[in-house]
Amino acid sequence: MTAAPLLSVEDLTVNFPIPGGWFGRATSHVHAVNKVDLTIRPGESLGIVGESGCGKSTLVQAIIGLVERSSGKVVIDGQDFHEARGRRKREIRQQMQIVFQDPQSSLNPRLPVWRLITEPLHVRGGMSKAALRARAAELAASVGLRPEHLDRRPHEFSGGQRQRIAVARAISTDPDLLILDEPTSALDVSVQAQIINLLLKLQRELGLAYLMISHDVSLVRHFCDRVAVMYLGQIVEAGPAVQVLDSPAHPYTRTLLATVPSLKHPLPELAATRVGELPNNRILPTGCYYRDRCSFAAAGCDSLQPLVEFGDRAGTVSMSPPDKAAWPRSIRCHRAQAGDI
């Protein structure tokens, strides 16, 4: 039997108002995230890939409440995060922590490492200074920092060490889910692997689930159990990382992968693909969002939404209407489905 989801995101939509009218009234909206559904099970890692501006950061920020959602639900451990209030809301929030891309800007330069690491516990309250320090020492050891590091300030560390501090802080509240926003892209290549190995070690030791957003498709293939491909605020394809990234079904996923260097094709032939600019997300297209850039677009794509397939881990597939509790396998273009491509 498969475990119940730790996190379920249902129909999540985020529209940013664009002021321009009288008295700053919104005249239009940026449709950053459009009806996204996803689930993460305990201890599982889900990667979200897609080009710049497709809505990855807005999606994860809406999940943890840093950005206001326009509609939809975020359910963690069976509790509706946005409907919860007061102490209960804070408790749910502590089950989800985020590690940002740039540790330099996410760490207060004035605080010593032990205070930085225990900041979320300090905010929660109820722990003495001695208890916070003792917990900081344990957390520092678990991310590979030494006791003498505890009294130093962030500027005394390298980028990789600062990211270790950020990871220690994120796990300080014993969360079930870590959101990783491009956790290695600001680091030197040599250090990236060390941080990835640290995250994999912590996942084994603590049973953490990860939601990682990344431009780096190879990293996601290595790191994640499942992947969701995002385009214009929608998830266009999702499934086991190896399956989706080795045999993509959606034309957009194929285009995205064609731009990724591989051993076989060290320099991707950008000219052969139709990457171009993301279309205007203030006026969403009808039908398939990808049709204006799709080499396979044909009659029907302007009115038909892609088909949705859901299945469980064993790969059993049931067709729409989807059982939202089921494990999403893929969301496919109807033309790929019909075998036209």
Ligand SMILES: Nc1ncnc2c1ncn2[C@@H]1O[C@H](COP(=O)(O)OP(=O)(O)OP(=O)(O)O)[C@@H](O)[C@H]1O
């Ligand atoms: N606060 C905001 N107000 C208005 N528009 C915004 C705001 N934040 C993001 N956007 C817009 O929402 C869309 C999605 O942006 P988002 O940063 O989520 O994309 P992304 O995929 O994370 O991109 P990147 O990989 O470059 O970080 C973009 O069109 C962006 O310009």
